[in-house]
Amino acid sequence: MIEPTRGLSALQLGDLWEYRELLYFLVWRDVKVRYKQTVLGALWAILQPFLTMVVFTLLFNRIARISSADLPYPLFSYAGLLVWTFFSQSLSQSSGSLVGSANLIKKVYFPRLVIPASAVLAALVDFVVAAPMVAVLMAYYGVAPNPALVALPVFLLLAMAAALGAGLWLAALNVEYRDVRYAIPFVVQLWLFLTPVIYPADTVIGWLEHKGLPGWLVALNPMTGVVEGFRWALFGAPENPWPLTLVSAVITGILLVTGSLYFHSMERSFADIA
């Protein structure tokens, strides 16, 4: 049945399941192609957060004296960077994904959601490659893992949802407004500074409360709850990330739902204007 869709009809999540094999192959392609003809290959996935961590440690810890919640700063920042890198990769890849796949969109039918979703999943592979480095650093600094580790996937899922939510918005916008392509690197860069990767969220909460504002405002950035929760699951510090995580999760939920709706409302015209 083919007819003009009006308004926001169902999101066709069933269709997405139907096309799971395509999703799998697109992820597989992205992963396979990403490090072709590179010397270091998948090592890049570790090098990026690792070298950034080294620079951050020098600049922000040794020189600017930013505290790191009683953790060795390299460990503190690597954990943050690990999940941040996943988020920023997912976001920038998924934002450009529709335009990058214009030739597919114009010639074959499949639920368009598959494309940004595959970009996010492909970034997950890099995350998996870079993750064991945390264990190495923990062993080196003698930080023992704690039982909260089981909650780690929750925060990872939250990061995926946030990346997909923002990615859906930007991918759909990018089809019509190519400005998005230029805005993304900039947005990602600023977003990093607004997220407690370099500094602990406590610093900002303290500042907010000093100004007479509620501390949870910091979690309006969905990545705040993710990064804080991620560190909590790994190191048990900060002590209680849940209030922040909850606020961030609500924002993420809103982002994801509105993103899906907008994406779906634009989906019908992708083939005409991509």
Place this chain on the structure above:
Amino acid sequence: MADVVIRAEGLSKHYRLGRGPKYKNLRESLTGLARHPLRYLRRPTLEMIWALSDVSFSVGRGEVVGVIGHNGAGKSTLLKILSRITEPTAGRAEVTGRVGSLLEVGTGFHSELTGRENIYLNGAILGMRRAEIARKFDEIVAFAEIERFLDTQVKHYSSGMYLRLAFAVAAHMDPEIMLVDEVLAVGDAAFQKKCLGKMEQVAAAGRTVLFVSHNMASIVSLCGRAIRLGSGKLVDDGPAQEVVQRYLQSVATQEIVNLADRRDREGDGSVRMTGVRIESLDRDSVIRPTSRLRVSLDYCSDKPLVYAKFLVGVYDLGGKGAFLLDSEATGGLPETLPPVGTVVCETEPINLTPGRCFLNLAVIKGAGMADYVQSACYLDVEPDDVFGTGKLPTRSWMLCIVRHSWHLQPSDVNGGSAPAGGHPGQAEAR
């Protein structure tokens, strides 16, 4: 038609012109909104182009239907709507069964991946299951004839190998309804033949096929029925042979009127052919099977033409090529031509049986197509008593007619290897 698998009712699709499908930019939109807030509320007054308007038809299970029409008649839009790539603006279509659409071969091929990897990727994109691809894998590889290069990156393939592989994957989709757009128009003759063979198999297997092509010969040979679109409307529907015949007749009669007004042309537009005249060099200017022709082509451009090549292709009503007049092959035109002018081609006897032929015209500048008009005009070859016996092969039987002579080989042994007597240009019976 008891078992209808495609039912289209009033399908329409329009595209906006002017503001266009091109890049938009946020700033322009915002300033536009600020300056003319009302204009945004009156959107539909923008110039629209109806790629399809009110097209209704239905296709029964197992029917093989050809879709014909000029470039821009809406054929591809129709297939895109039926394969759900784009949505209709109005109307609806019901499609029952698994649809495989083949609007292009090799969609989603990745040049960095190997042949093997691309088979899986492309298969998945075309909607095949992994198990299904695995099952057909050997067949696909054999069809594409790329066994030795299976683990070579596709970017190292020759274009022929690439096409063969791409088509092989597509040909092994197993849909109930297949939508095919002009994909057979690629590759060399042997490959095309193979593709057509595969298409015949698909059609014979009782699959429903919607097949867009400009090749009238393959439409007639593959399809039982054809529909014709013209300017987005359904203008003809019936047995393929008849629809094709009527189509070619109509192109021939209407288009000779004014070449300059033809909209459905291809090429970058740097040169435009504005007129074409065909004259017989016979004294009474009747075109006969043995006439020599003079074809005059008017063209215009804003700059002098450097290394331009003019092509005139002559085809019978079934779309089979009879001969090509190629200014590059013969030479004779100066390297630089004035911006506006007329080039003239004179031929030897055309040797065509009586009947109608149509002409495709093209100007190629350097590597690029500058202007290309299909079915720009026609020529009618009048019957003539070529052999002086009143006997003549007909068009339905043969396309060419060649003067020739017969004689009995003398029984003398020594004369056995002597060339046949008589001059080729001279019919002996005269």
